[in-house]
Amino acid sequence: AGKREGRHAVVAFDPEMLGEERHRRFVERELRAAILMNDLELAYQPVMRSSDRTVLSYEALVRWRHPVRGMIAPLDFVPVAEKSDLIHLLGDWVLRRACSDFQRLNTGAVAINVSPAQLRRPDFAEAFEAIIKESAIDPRAVIIEITESVPLLAKGAELENLARLRALGARVAIDDFGAGHASLYYLRGFAFDIIKIDRAYVSNIAEKSVDRMIVTAICTIARGLGVMVIAEGVETHEQAQVLSECGCDVMQGYLFARPQRLSDILRAGRDIAAA
Ligand code: C2E
Ligand code: MG
Ligand code: MG
Ligand code: MG
Numbered sequence: 001a002g003k004r005e006g007r008h009a010v011v012a013f014d015p016e017m018l019g020e021e022r023h024r025r026f027v028e029r030e031l032r033a034a035i036l037m038n039d040l041e042l043a044y045q046p047v048m049r050s051s052d053r054t055v056l057s058y059e060a061l062v063r064w065r066h067p068v069r070g071m072i073a074p075l076d077f078v079p080v081a082e083k084s085d086l087i088h089l090l091g092d093w094v095l096r097r098a099c100s101d102f103q104r105l106n107t108g109a110v111a112i113n114v115s116p117a118q119l120r121r122p123d124f125a126e127a128f129e130a131i132i133k134e135s136a137i138d139p140r141a142v143i144i145e146i147t148e149s150v151p152l153l154a155k156g157a158e159l160e161n162l163a164r165l166r167a168l169g170a171r172v173a174i175d176d177f178g179a180g181h182a183s184l185y186y187l188r189g190f191a192f193d194i195i196k197i198d199r200a201y202v203s204n205i206a207e208k209s210v211d212r213m214i215v216t217a218i219c220t221i222a223r224g225l226g227v228m229v230i231a232e233g234v235e236t237h238e239q240a241q242v243l244s245e246c247g248c249d250v251m252q253g254y255l256f257a258r259p260q261r262l263s264d265i266l267r268a269g270r271d272i273a274a275a
Contacts, residue, residue: 043259099135125164199233219247
């Protein structure tokens, strides 16, 4: 929400002003129209190699620019959408837009957040594949981020969808690793390519030795499995330094860049080129 972007931001939408039930009805009533009217936007946040500050990929993060209520953050509407068919409409919009932005981002890969409700749809991978083909993007440039809170191993459709997308060449990232209940269990049975360590382990990593031990252990396991590790929510140089010492050199966070509009990323790129 704008509120979190600082005091110069536009007046933010505050779902608490509405009450939960009215908020849900508001989203269900207006999100469909917003998708059709193109009132959604994607912000992009880079994933960096800390040692040389190379951008490896960008993560797409959805925002809703409401004509009256201002900017609405994903946590204020994605969970509501997940409880209805809207999540599929939203998910398809996000994927289409991210694929069409990809060429202009001029980067190695684009990461897309996919919710458990989307993965449960039996024809999810098929629809995803169709959109990828439509936009002529190389499937190997697509990363699918799924949150660790999903009890994936128990269910059939989710795994089949992910397996099919991996067979196509897309990569799968476990988002918010360590924040849910399934962490180590996940590592045993489930094919994926990237671990994103939850911000909770990063915030106090300079002060808390147990967080350093956990991050080091995750990096050791990841190296053994041959998967990449990304630390989320890196805000200070000290955190970046300690993470590197723990074996994690790939990072994302406000220290490097906030999520930005594509036009701002392109403008910054031009400024650098002109300088
Ligand atoms: P996520 O995928 O774990 O994304 C990271 C969130 O942390 C983003 O919030 C990002 O803006 C924020 N962040 C990045 N760096 C920092 C930092 O250094 N410090 C702090 N304090 N925060 C940081 P955002 O954009 O509000 O998104 C929240 C969540 O909403 C995402 O968490 C993701 O789970 C979900 N989401 C976002 N876009 C989509 C989407 O297109 N589809 C679905 N299904 N979910 C989405
Ligand atoms: Mg994510
Ligand atoms: Mg995350
Ligand atoms: Mg998250």
